[in-house]
Amino acid sequence: MAELEQKQSGGKKGKKHGAKKMSTRLDLTPMVDLGFLLVTFFMLTTTFSKPQTMEINLPVKPKGEVTEEEQNALKASKAFNIIIAEDNKLYYYLGMANDPIEGPIVTNFSADGIRKILLEKNSAINEMVVLIKPTNDAIYKNVVDILDEMNISDIKRYALVEVAKEELELIKNIK
């Protein structure tokens, strides 16, 4: 193929007689083939972005029993509870489980769901503390999503707390 063009381009200048000049052109097609083969190989085996990590700080596990009073040191009006249930269900309420100020209300993980509420409450309540309570039926993704919402809404005070029995009763009623 390469020789063909050589003939044509040579034709313009007039035919040369005498010693046959060897073409300096090479057929590069196999080289391109090889190049792209290797490109494809590297593209498929490479991992581009290193995985991201999200840092979690848990409180030091208390030694011995913690008294009720110590546990309830948080002001009820500042406690915003999120309960993560099965099937991507999400409930929130304000205050304590035995006497909720607001809620419990069902919401979802979308931007119009929990994020809107979090932003609203965060600006309305001074020093709000979010208590994240995943039930045992919750999936890991939902917990990470809620932890991520804390970063998105720029909420500094939050904690992962085990869900209490009363709370499970509470959300059972609104199902």
Next chain:
Amino acid sequence: MPKVKIPRKSTLIDMTAMTDVAFLLLTFFMLTTQFKSDDSVIVDTPSSISEVKLPDTDVLNITVTKEGKVFFSIDNKNFSREKLLSKMSAKFPNLNFTAEEERAFVLTGSIGVPLNQLKGYLALDETERKMFEQPGIPIDSTNNELGDWIMQGRLSNPGVRITIKGDQGSSWSVVKKVMDTLQEKNVNKFNLITDLEADPNKLKGL
């Protein structure tokens, strides 16, 4: 009317430019590539807006699969894998790992077998090991081997960073157990491995 002669054009294209591009890309990929580690478990991590990068070394990773199996792995910087196994055999003298098993342990990726099966698992050759369905490390409160692995892993590499790599669909109860185990071992700071997701606040600013 004379016939219009269409000059026959050569179908040949100059491949030089294409070769240039191909090799440029090739060079780029060769230099930036980092091979995917052939982990025995496939995990689809959830996404978050966090942009903290995972370091290459000094990582002790706990993987939780969708089925709730727990795997343990540690990188081999400063021979911490070798140290780990010798520490484990010091703690569990009845296991008594041989030098050969130690070598096999250094070369394997994630470990997901109970301690009493570890010897048998390490005796398999590489292909057999890949085919072997690992049952996961026990994390029950009565038999929490993960706690031992974490403890000895930290002793073999004190600067290690602990990460949890959980699948999107894995049950929270299993992840909670892992976190409880970490807390029990006084690890209160650890990282969750996630994929990158666009920050909606930054998107608004665009």
